[in-house]
Amino acid sequence: MSAKMETALKQVRGLGSAREGARHWWHERVSALASLILSGWFIVSLLRLPAYDRGTIVEWLGSPLAAVPMALLVITTFWHLKMGVIVVIEDYVHEEGSKLFWVTLVNFLAILGAGLALFALFKIAVTGSAA
Amino acid sequence: MHRNPSRPLSPHLSIWRWGPHMLVSILHRVTGSGLALAAALLVWWLVAAATGAEAYATFTSVMGWLTGTGAPEGAVGWILYAIGVIIGVGLVWAFFQHTLSGLRHFVMDIGAGYELRTNRTWAVMTIVGSLLLTALFWAWILFGRGA
Ligand code: HEM
Ligand code: HEM
Numbered sequence: 001m002s003a004k005m006e007t008a009l010k011q012v013r014g015l016g017s018a019r020e021g022a023r024h025w026w027h028e029r030v031s032a033l034a035s036l037i038l039s040g041w042f043i044v045s046l047l048r049l050p051a052y053d054r055g056t057i058v059e060w061l062g063s064p065l066a067a068v069p070m071a072l073l074v075i076t077t078f079w080h081l082k083m084g085v086i087v088v089i090e091d092y093v094h095e096e097g098s099k100l101f102w103v104t105l106v107n108f109l110a111i112l113g114a115g116l117a118l119f120a121l122f123k124i125a126v127t128g129s130a131a
Numbered sequence: 132m133h134r135n136p137s138r139p140l141s142p143h144l145s146i147w148r149w150g151p152h153m154l155v156s157i158l159h160r161v162t163g164s165g166l167a168l169a170a171a172l173l174v175w176w177l178v179a180a181a182t183g184a185e186a187y188a189t190f191t192s193v194m195g196w197l198t199g200t201g202a203p204e205g206a207v208g209w210i211l212y213a214i215g216v217i218i219g220v221g222l223v224w225a226f227f228q229h230t231l232s233g234l235r236h237f238v239m240d241i242g243a244g245y246e247l248r249t250n251r252t253w254a255v256m257t258i259v260g261s262l263l264l265t266a267l268f269w270a271w272i273l274f275g276r277g278a
Contacts, residue, residue, distance in 0.1 A: 029236075036233065052194075053187075053191075054180055058180055061177075074173070081170055084163050088164055117173065120174075
């Protein structure tokens with residue numbers, strides 16, 4: 001889909017105006033839609049939970065019907081926010097060296113955050129409500 | 132640059148005034164960036180739940196601060212309490228504002244809603260809507276559950 005949104009000239013050159021604008025634009029919207037659906041699910045689920053103590057949460061996240069959407073929420077939200085924050089950085093940081101630094105830092109932090117969250121979900125799923 | 136000086140520059144660097152669409156535009160950026168920071172809370176919550184009772188208690192004490200539970204004591208206590216409530220309410224509002232203006236983005240991306248009046252109406256609606264949803268959310272948290 002994203003390829004179809006690029007002009008023929010861009011495909012030949014491999015460079016758009018901003019080198020990869022169309023794909024980025026499209027991914028930002030797909031990830032936004034996924035975040036919309038999943039965060040809607042998340043908010044409704046949170047409001048419907050009877051309590052927020054660890055036992056309730058671990059039991060809830062132990063079920064596949066909560067663990068899987070939660071894992072997808074982590075993936076889509078971090079994907080979306082990583083792309084979004086990088087656009088903000090590119091708008092305000094113009095010096096190539098510091099831009100590279102901040103963009104790399106956001107990439108690393110987003111992957112670290114998503115990794116920690118996914119591992120935590122995995123651990124809850126396999127160890128269940130014990131401990 | 133060859134430019135006909137009798138023609139207007141648009142947008143002009145110094146001749147403009149605030150409109151709801153500008154406010155919504157910059158709020159989309161501000162709330163998106165704020166929510167990106169808040170994603171750390173989501174990670175902390177999951178890691179704390181996976182780690183154990185003690186880690187989870189630390190997390191809930193901070194969330195209690197953000198949701199304004201507990202009775203503040205003394206001047207410093209009240210200031211901390213107010214800061215917590217502002218962050219807590221602010222994050223919920225940021226989510227609804229970003230989501231509603233994100234939906235507005237979707238509509239404008241398909242090329243609709245550029246007529247001045249329509250554009251203005253929907254910009255205002257995202258702000259009204261986010262305030263309303265924030266109020267409903269907190270009303271539910273504070274009063275809905277008990278009843
Ligand atoms: C709660 C998790 C979310 C976070 C942390 C987040 C974060 C961000 C950030 C940092 C940006 C970049 C802002 C800019 O360039 O000015 C952005 C852009 C965007 N967000 Fe989100 N967002 C979230 C949820 C959503 C949802 C649920 C929607 C859909 C309704 C959405 C729709 C959009 C759209 C359409 C853009 C692109 C705007 C543009 O191209 O200028 N976001 N988001
Ligand atoms: C108070 C008024 C203004 C606000 C709140 C504002 C806000 C913004 C925001 C949030 C963006 C990012 C849009 C996005 O990524 O979707 C943006 C982009 C931009 N703004 Fe403004 N702006 C204002 C005034 C102006 C003025 C006066 C000019 C020009 C003289 C201007 C020219 C631009 C340009 C050229 C872009 C980049 C568009 C792009 O990258 O596609 N803005 N503005």
